[in-house]
Amino acid sequence: DAGITQSPRHKVTETGTPVTLRCHQTENHRYMYWYRQDPGHGLRLIHYSYGVKDTDKGEVSDGYSVSRSKTEDFLLTLESATSSQTSVYFCAISEGSSYEQYFGPGTRLTVT
């Protein structure tokens, strides 16, 4: 199994509060991704990173920011959480741009 952990695994927060989700890998892979999973939508890409300090937006990036200061860590921040951001968040890593992605266990976030 690819060494990917996500923290926290579950979080309940109130509307308007900031939230940071962490993805940590031990594989030294260059590419990291954040997706959200919602019923009827499959997984949708929020942001991705192709190296330290190199990040870009995905399909559903509004309301989210990311940072990658080290190869092993990719942080996803909700600056001011809204109920529409209640979802399951998955981090993924990939060895290269044409390779399969391996996913972390997911974080279930509930915004009340």
Place this chain on the structure above:
Amino acid sequence: AQKVTQAQTEISVVEKEDVTLDCVYETRDTTYYLFWYKQPPSGELVFLIRRNSFDEQNEISGRYSWNFQKSTSSFNFTITASQVVDSAVYFCARGSSGGYNKLIFGAGTRLAVHP
């Protein structure tokens, strides 16, 4: 947007039946990659297969087989002699060569295999 369509939302079969999950994709890329992932009730996402657009050979892995047809933009997944452990949500996804392999996922097909 270039979509991935999994038209079957839910499929229910009895154990030992064969079942095919459909996946149709859209792309303007010459080179692209197709994937299948499994999400069992425990929630993790398990990688099953990756297929390059320039390799149209079908693939078989045990009870699993995949049929890639570029002419119809389809990448279908067949489980032979299904088992209860195959019950899961299955996702088809497409990535592209020049776009950091950002994946576009289908909405998923929930497969229920009954004893």
